[in-house]
Amino acid sequence: MTKGRVLLRGVMKSFGAVDVIKGVDLEIAPGELTVFVGPSGCGKSTLLRLVSGLELPTGGSIMIGDRDVTCVHPSERGIAMVFQSYALYPHMSVAENMGFGLKIAGLPKAVIKEKVAKAAEILQLTPLLDRKPRALSGGQRQRVAIGRCIVREPEVFLFDEPLSNLDAALRGQMRVEIARLHAKLGATMIYVTHDQVEAMTLATRIVVLNAGRIEQIGAPIELYRHPANLFVAGFIGSPRMNFMDGIVEAAEADAVHVRLNAATLRLPRHEGDVKPGAKVTVGIRPEHFRVGSAVDAGDDQAVEFDSVIDLVERLGGETLAHLRMPSLSDGVLVVKISGDIPLRIGTGLRVGVRLAQCHLFDADGRAVGASAARVAAVAA
Amino acid sequence: MSLMPTPRRDIAWIGRANALVRYGVLIGVGLIMLYPLFWMVAASFKPNHEIFGSVSLWPRDPTMDGVVKGWRTGTEYSFATYLLNSFAFIIPKVVLTVVSSVLVAYGFARFRMPGKQLWFALMVATILLPKSVLLIPQYLMFREFGWLDTYLPLYIPCAFATDGFFVFMVVQFLRGIPPDMEEAAVIDGCNSLQVLWHVVVPVIMPAIISVALFQFMWSLNDFLYPLIYLSSVGKYPVALALKMAIDVTEATAWNEVLAMSTIALLPSLIVFFLAQKYFVEGITSGSVKG
Ligand SMILES: Nc1ncnc2c1ncn2[C@@H]1O[C@H](COP(=O)(O)OP(=O)(O)OP(=O)(O)O)[C@@H](O)[C@H]1O
Ligand SMILES: [Mg+2]
Numbered sequence: 189m190t191k192g193r194v195l196l197r198g199v200m201k202s203f204g205a206v207d208v209i210k211g212v213d214l215e216i217a218p219g220e221l222t223v224f225v226g227p228s229g230c231g232k233s234t235l236l237r238l239v240s241g242l243e244l245p246t247g248g249s250i251m252i253g254d255r256d257v258t259c260v261h262p263s264e265r266g267i268a269m270v271f272q273s274y275a276l277y278p279h280m281s282v283a284e285n286m287g288f289g290l291k292i293a294g295l296p297k298a299v300i301k302e303k304v305a306k307a308a309e310i311l312q313l314t315p316l317l318d319r320k321p322r323a324l325s326g327g328q329r330q331r332v333a334i335g336r337c338i339v340r341e342p343e344v345f346l347f348d349e350p351l352s353n354l355d356a357a358l359r360g361q362m363r364v365e366i367a368r369l370h371a372k373l374g375a376t377m378i379y380v381t382h383d384q385v386e387a388m389t390l391a392t393r394i395v396v397l398n399a400g401r402i403e404q405i406g407a408p409i410e411l412y413r414h415p416a417n418l419f420v421a422g423f424i425g426s427p428r429m430n431f432m433d434g435i436v437e438a439a440e441a442d443a444v445h446v447r448l449n450a451a452t453l454r455l456p457r458h459e460g461d462v463k464p465g466a467k468v469t470v471g472i473r474p475e476h477f478r479v480g481s482a483v484d485a486g487d488d489q490a491v492e493f494d495s496v497i498d499l500v501e502r503l504g505g506e507t508l509a510h511l512r513m514p515s516l517s518d519g520v521l522v523v524k525i526s527g528d529i530p531l532r533i534g535t536g537l538r539v540g541v542r543l544a545q546c547h548l549f550d551a552d553g554r555a556v557g558a559s560a561a562r563v564a565a566v567a568a
Numbered sequence: 569m570s571l572m573p574t575p576r577r578d579i580a581w582i583g584r585a586n587a588l589v590r591y592g593v594l595i596g597v598g599l600i601m602l603y604p605l606f607w608m609v610a611a612s613f614k615p616n617h618e619i620f621g622s623v624s625l626w627p628r629d630p631t632m633d634g635v636v637k638g639w640r641t642g643t644e645y646s647f648a649t650y651l652l653n654s655f656a657f658i659i660p661k662v663v664l665t666v667v668s669s670v671l672v673a674y675g676f677a678r679f680r681m682p683g684k685q686l687w688f689a690l691m692v693a694t695i696l697l698p699k700s701v702l703l704i705p706q707y708l709m710f711r712e713f714g715w716l717d718t719y720l721p722l723y724i725p726c727a728f729a730t731d732g733f734f735v736f737m738v739v740q741f742l743r744g745i746p747p748d749m750e751e752a753a754v755i756d757g758c759n760s761l762q763v764l765w766h767v768v769v770p771v772i773m774p775a776i777i778s779v780a781l782f783q784f785m786w787s788l789n790d791f792l793y794p795l796i797y798l799s800s801v802g803k804y805p806v807a808l809a810l811k812m813a814i815d816v817t818e819a820t821a822w823n824e825v826l827a828m829s830t831i832a833l834l835p836s837l838i839v840f841f842l843a844q845k846y847f848v849e850g851i852t853s854g855s856v857k858g
Contacts, residue, residue, distance in 0.1 A: 241755075242751050242755070263758075268755065269752070271751070273746055273748045275749045276749070276752075277749060277753070278749075278770075289755075292766075
């Protein structure tokens with residue numbers, strides 16, 4: 189069964205002299221919800237539009253299901269798309285908006301009506317069917333846009349930042365609805381977003397894009413735990429990972445000694461192919477610091493350092509402390525502490541680091557010590 | 569006891585005085601601009617001698633004489649013939665203009681084609697071309713076609729989007745509309761013409777109405793082209809008929825002329841007020857992010 193599978197092989201896209209997508213290989217299994225993330229302008233929308241057929245690739249091939257659809261008209265690819273701007277037809281009622289594709293396909297009125305009614309029920313749009321889009325709220329409009337897709341019963345749903353025009357509360361609610369919809373329909377979905385939370389919570393797999401190339405593909409937790417390179421490490425996770433420059437002092441079979449500003453960390457590695465003297469970057473997520481006595485006394489893998497508080501951001505449920513830790517780095521490190529802890533700017537704070545949770549990257553930005561087998565599986 | 573009342577009453581008073589001055593000036597200037605129009609309407613109901621003999625706007629001896637005689641006109645045809653003649657070429661002209669301008673503008677606004685910039689610049693340049701430059705070559709051409717003394721030269725050119733201004737207007741309007749809706753329609757299975765018909769046309773309806781309205785009013789007022797191409801009085805449109813009323817009789821019956829001018833104004837006025845709501849109503853609101 190390959191219905192709903194999407195396969196990209198060496199897909200490239202240039203606009204004139206500008207290469208936007210520089211060779212993307214990707215296989216999306218049927219029923220997966222794949223999320224494209226990446227910085228603005230990296231080509232997420234372009235890649236999605238290539239799948240939809242609104243843009244034609246300048247190289248490579250695209251398959252949906254068993255068919256090569258590289259040059260097939262968008263309406264015949266078995267896809268449906270939700271646009272960031274909703275893109276509803278302003279002069280048509282909700283029912284007409286949802287049934288428009290079927291009407292163009294020449295289906296009888298009764299069939300259209302039935303399918304629209306069914307989709308409207310799934311999305312709780314039934315009382316709104318006669319309204320025009322301008323008489324709907326943002327969330328309702330987005331549901332109509334999704335309804336327009338459901339009605340077409342596509343193999344693949346495409347979403348281009350569908351929630352970015354909604355306010356925070358509604359976004360959370362719609363996110364849950366999309367997750368529910370995915371579970372209910374079991375269809376393949378490709379979802380573009382800027383939002384970390386959307387990506388982490390919705391995705392079966394996340395594809396991290398940067399400048400037209402795939403940086404890493406993997407399950408959300410995998411990307412979080414084992415970023416394959418500096419880019420992914422910095423991109424996944426919020427606030428972003430702290431990076432510290434260091435030099436390898438010694439490499440043992442199961443650990444690497446890295447000299448930071450004034451301290452040397454012994455980082456446990458399964459495999460370390462770094463030579464003494466090599467420049468490396470150590471990454472620590474803000475949430476992986478431990479403050480004060482919270483450091484496990486029995487944990488011999490933890491090291492403590494002194495710091496001075498530079499700035500405090502209190503979010504209620506958690507506190508972000510910007511710290512100066514001269515022994516680790518010249519810059520400011522961000523530490524996330526759960527709970528609302530009273531911290532005073534300018535005072536000292538003792539902070540612990542669990543060495544097993546430190547990430548290590550070589551001079552080219554590739555992760556050191558992530559198991560080689562995993563890296564290979566991820567890149568394929 | 570509150571501290572607020574005194575200043576608040578002051579502010580309200582200043583606001584009201586402000587509005588009074590503003591509306592006073594607006595209404596005053598508006599009346600000055602409309603005065604000739606009122607005068608014309610009023611003069612339609614005056615006897616001829618009173619038109620130049622009195623400054624009063626209100627007729628001293630109101631009479632329907634001007635209207636009745638004017639309608640009959642000094643020719644063998646009644647004014648109704650001339651009105652119908654006008655519509656006989658204006659309606660096809662408006663329809664052809666709308667269809668061709670929208671098609672061409674859609675092409676310019678949404679499709680990639682070689683040398684698009686150049687073609688667009690050329691089209692805009694034709695707007696700047698004085699009409700009189702084309703008069704003689706066009707006349708010779710239509711004479712060769714054997715179209716003289718027919719309405720064809722008046723509206724057939726419009727089938728080819730020759731009014732660059734209208735094309736330009738629609739292109740500008742389209743540029744302000746995000747193409748997402750059209751892309752959604754493509755995914756829904758429309759070809760380009762279906763996208764145009766089902767999505768673009770309804771969305772740019774305000775622009776289309778403006779084009780139709782401008783073309784209607786300008787054509788109704790057009791004097792030169794009918795004068796050049798039409799020779800039989802039985803085919804004259806309103807603009808020529810009015811002119812005829814002035815020179816056929818030695819002593820012009822001004823009340824008749826003005827009465828007919830007033831009637832000639834009515835179609836434009838009616839059409840304008842019927843279409844007005846489309847100018848006001850933002851038909852695209854609510855389609856894309858709100
Ligand atoms: N039609 C086009 N012509 C020329 N360049 C384009 C076109 N469409 C996109 N680009 C360029 O391609 C690059 C990628 O654009 P794309 O819209 O895919 O980015 P994105 O990742 O979706 O960004 P965002 O997160 O801001 O939506 C950008 O640099 C953009 O300027
Ligand atoms: Mg985008």
